[in-house]
């Protein structure tokens with residue numbers, strides 16, 4: 577198990593901290609190459625889809641190994657306090673960015689636990705630069721962490737986050753989603769691309 581010193585460590589034994597016997601698997605050969613975009617998984621996704629006027633439109637680029645970078649610009653639609661990004665919305669951005677790491681493993685997964693530390697306010701108009709990585713995998717559990725910096729990839733730290741994802745069969749989505757949306761999603765260009773990457777048959 578390795579860790580990138582560029583992402584501050586949280587310390588302590590939390591459910592998002594990988595156990596000592598966690599491993600770091602190889603990146604799946606079908607995953608986007610380093611420097612290539614990890615495309616949206618669903619055009620209607622509030623965070624990464626492009627079919628939302630108020631969506632975050634998070635853009636994600638695959639990094640080396642099991643890492644990625646992502647960015648989005650906080651718009652007036654994203655306010656909590658006047659002129660400042662809503663904290664829950666920032667957490668949503670981290671949920672999606674960290675979740676995108678599962679594309680490097682080419683295994684569908686959902687968030688089991690997500691923790692976010694808010695360290696600095698994020699003003700409207702600013703761009704948040706996220707760096708995320710897998711820090712360990714044990715069985716179906718994928719442990720991840722991320723940092724968000726303001727203005728540039730080496731800007732001041734605004735947030736740090738850690739999440740535990742649980743790998744699920746594709747039926748998690750097809751059985752639990754509202755049927756009419758699932759039916760439409762079978763034709764959604766982003767979903768189709770995702771399913772090809774995940775090597776599953778929806």
Ligand SMILES: CCCCCCCCCCCCCCCC(=O)SCCNC(=O)CCNC(=O)[C@H](O)C(C)(C)COP(=O)(O)OP(=O)(O)OC[C@H]1O[C@@H](n2cnc3c(N)ncnc32)[C@H](O)[C@@H]1OP(=O)(O)O
Nearest residue numbers: 591617671672675686687688689742744749761762770778
């Ligand atoms: C045509 C359509 C195609 C669709 C194409 C899809 C495209 C791909 C879309 C991707 C989209 C991503 C979007 C962003 C990511 C979200 O936002 S996902 C949405 C938010 N998350 C959810 O809705 C998940 C809701 N929770 C659940 O469904 C279930 O609780 C889970 C997470 C699947 C786990 O249930 P389970 O499979 O029965 O697993 P279970 O045996 O209970 O637990 C397995 C292990 O995980 C641990 N665990 C489980 N939950 C937790 C937890 N909350 N905290 C700590 N540990 C936990 C357990 O302790 C257990 O550990 P071990 O005993 O193995 O050590």
